[in-house]
Amino acid sequence: MTRPGRDFFEKPGIEVARGLLGKILVRKTGGGIISGKIVETEAYIGEEDLASHARFGKTARNRVMYGPGGFLYIYLIYGIYFNLNIVAAQESVPEAVLIRALQPVAGLELIKENLEKFGRVRADRNLMKGPGKLCVALDLDKSFYGEDLASSKRIWIEDAGEAPRIEASPRIGIDYAGAFREKPWRFTVSGNSFISK
DNA sequence: ACATGGATTCGCT
DNA sequence: GCGAATCCATGTT
Structure with a gap:
């Protein structure tokens, strides 16, 4: 098992979203190790992507998206759930990959x-299906905002050497995004x- | 300051 | 498959 370095994440978001499938997300808690295979992702690409949080430009919330790849972008949604994103692309290019589902390992x-x-x-039921539940299952919270997957001791990615067959479809829950x-x-x-649906 | 609305989930059909 | 609850952090859309 090898841990992808900065170069893996500093590629176009779509490439990272595809590349993450089949890899293992590992979370180390006080109680032990939780891990799961990434089976569903979504890419959010730049300020022109009307579904992306970067669509209004850089703000306090999304600023980590504008940093280097491989850092976590975590935010609260619907007042109760967290969503887990991995920042893609190079510094100042706001792209990110939403992790939507894991297969428990x-x-x-x-x-x-x-x-x-x-x-x-x-x-x-459906332990880690859906981005909100997945964060609950992994015990993730706001303190993981800006965490570096390339160096963190409590969360990281491992390459299991799998190259799964991939399907592409429209993103979930973004009816407001117009042409995107x-x-x-x-x-x-x-x-x-x-997968969640 | 505060109204706004959402990268969801669950439960019911 | 669909509708509705839910609630707090965010941006002032």
Whole structure:
């Protein structure tokens, strides 16, 4: 297992979104290791992408998107859930990849504990399907904003050497995005049952 | 300051 | 497959 370095992330967002599929996201908590295979991603590409948080330019919230690739962009959505993004492309180019679903690999008990703690989410179904639940399962919060995947000791990516077959489709939940609504920038591992839809 | 609205989820059909 | 709840951080759209 090798850990992708800065160069892996400092490529166009679409390439990173595809490249992340089949890789393992590892989270080290006080209780142990949680890990999952990335099976669903979405790319958000630049200020002209009307679905992207960068569409209004640089703000306090999205500033990390304008930094170098490989850092985490985490934000609160609907007042309750966090979403996990990985910044792509080079400094000053605001691109990011939303992680939408993981296939559990290790730490199933910890995942269930985290979901139970959250209360709203039942622990017995669809463990890491959907970006909000995935963050609950991994016990991620605002303190991970700006975390560096290339050097962090509590969250990182490992390359399992897999090159899965990939399908592209329109992104989820962005009906407001006008001409960008139909862009096929959502990527899934072909035939995998752990994707969110 | 504060109204706004959302890169969702769940539960019901 | 669809509709509605939910609620706080964000940007002032």
